Amino acid sequence: MEWLTGNFGDFWSTYSTLIFQVGVHALLALSIWLTLSCGLLSLANAAFMGIGAYVSALLTLHLGWSFGAVLLAGGLAPAAVALIIGAPVLRLSGVYLAMATLAFGEVVRITILNLEITGGPEGLNGIPLATEGWHIVLILALTVYGLARLRRSKVGRAFEAIKEDEVAARLMGINVDRYKLLAFVLGGFIAGVAGALNAHFTFFISPREYGFESAVDILTMAVLGGTSGLFGPILGASILTLLPELLRSLHDFRSLVNGAILVLVVLFLPKGIWEPRRIRAWFKRLKGAKA
């Protein structure tokens, strides 16, 4: 018994950061999944994460709010921003939307970089270590549960309809603009909470973490894992967080592997790794072969 807990203790202290990261990345991947599920390619989630991280960190550092309160604020702040820019931005579609959200992300990053209160390029240091494992697990579980319920409901069907054929969706009585805004704002909220959680266990944040590269990483996780369901983004987040650790010996070339994975998945597994339909078909063929 002691051997088990002893080893677990060692395991935990070595890998807890990694596991926390998987959790946070899973939340981020789910946040972009949400917007993708309604046909929106939004690259703003890294920026939303950044807003959540900074707002929550500043509230903790300067106003001493409780952790629960800063988490909530960390989610509400980017959600509010999403609400404001959402209406005009979401009128764009496809690539234009991607570009606009990218540009927005850059504006946010540069703003953070230049404000005094955010510590400028040096970032914020000394954020109290408030996040614990159970916070992440709980929030991830709630998010997965909430999104799963959403998917099965009329909202999920509306998203799917909008993603497939916006015009037909409108003519079925769906208020497309409102639903797109919902996906965008809710995605922003989740990303913001993820940012707040992250800030409170890495105790140091800087604008560099919330730019184009992070936005691309988040997208990669969702695309890699598969966007047909909720498990895909979590799988993708896990793989892309753990893989660089496993490949640590490759040093600089682990980015190379990341990029290669992206290309290969796009070419050979267009819907990502976890694609229920393909997996089911594969199983059927297996059974058929045995019989």
Add this chain to the structure above:
Amino acid sequence: MNAPNLLSIRNVGKHFGGLHVLQDVSFEVPAGSIYGLIGPNGAGKTTVFNLITGLLAPSSGNIAFRGESLLGLEPYRITHRGIARTFQNIRIFREMDLLENVMVGVHEHLNYGPAALFFNTPAYRAAEKRARERARELLTWVGLDHKADLLADNLSYGDQRKLEFARALATEPKLLLLDEPVAGMNPSEKAILMEEINNIRERGYGVFMIEHDMRFVMGLCDRIAVLNFGRIIAEGTPDEVRNNPEVIEAYLGKEDAA
């Protein structure tokens, strides 16, 4: 007997820059009737549908539904008012199964909020159950219920049209706009659809269709309007229209044997 007509199109014009697609188009669709819109290709028929459903705004004129103007309304609001539509080139949701496709149609009639959704309340469950049952009912009505769990993409052409029909009915419309509903169907399928449209007329729905199949249109519609080069050249009962010299001329060589 002075109830407003179901659909009232008055002096509607539409132009794109210098291109006049519709000019001074007027007609009335009375409640509980089946109305047809025919005309050579490119006459502007689908544009009329696009104007009614709010996808386009008329350059001039007015469109009123049950006495209230539809101008300036968003398409989804027009659907809420009671107008549903099918498409010439079929726009079903291919990646969803049949049941889900029809359930999308029920969307606006499901009134639960985020709390009910999140906590899986009895009210939510009951609403979803009703939606599912209604969808099944409609699928059964068009003869597709045994395929309810199939992906819409896997349907045959004729079945896809039936699905679109069922989905449009799911929105509980008072007026159903059908854009070439029998294109690509074989005679027995057409006969079945003719039967179904007559049935829904009996249930009080109004139907407004665009079609090229003359036998279908003449056999089903109470009144027909003929559009040519963006203008109405004739309007009346099938017999009146059939014998109208202008109509015959417009269709010279293009008319299916009546």
Add this chain to the structure above:
Amino acid sequence: MLEQQLLNALTLGSVYALFALGFTLVFGVLAIINLSHGAMFMVGSYAALTLVTRLDAPLWAAMLGAMLISGTLGLLVDVLILKPLRARNAPHLIPMIATIGVSIMLTSAAQGLFGAEVLRFPDDTLPAGEFVIGEVHVRALEIAIVAIAFVLMAALFTTLKRTQLGRALRAIAESPKAAWLLGINVEGLFHVTSFVAAALGGIAGVLIGLDFNAITPQMGQPILQKGIAAIILGGMGDIRGALFGGLFLGFAEVLSKAYLSSQMGDAVAFGLLFLILLVRPSGLFGRKLERKA
């Protein structure tokens, strides 16, 4: 002072325009956003540097070599990655994501091969000499950069407007299927376009590498974002738009850095981009994204 800044702006802007041209060429003809274009820019720079330092090539040869190398890389990306995706009729987002992967791979490879430090061209490679006109210092290098950029752009414009090849490309930009039905070798021209666009990106990289005399593996990143900004400003898919957008961006950046603050330069560019997208997504000369098959 102002004239000096305007000169700097012209230099920077013409290279931005060159880069944006390659980018918009791919968008117009292949209808995809090739996010590896920034990496081609970076590759061109390193290629020229290597040719100069390892093979003692004269600068003009290194430039040609850089264009060849980036061009070939662009061609490979098209043949190996974009072509299978076209065959599958993948929605626009998918090739875009694939090119992101390529970009990451190339950047990482460059870092692995050359290290992350800032590299420079040897001093004797750069054309020396400076003219003084009034109070403005004009480096021979700047003249060379602007000249090369404009010559290449002019060549591109002429090809597109006056030659059979150009007409074929414009036909494809309108509708690949129609072009194919007319007997145009659409697939082959996709390859050619990818090659030329990447080559233009590569030479732009060399020019910027010379102008700032700083080459790093990450240099493709900011230029990519600016390229996107440039073509959105000027209108995606339109080559006049790329020229205008690139120049405008160069001027906006240099002038805001000089007269507002150095950090705000980038913020201005992106803020502008964001606003333009909201107000007029098709840019000044732009065309709609969806085109007929």
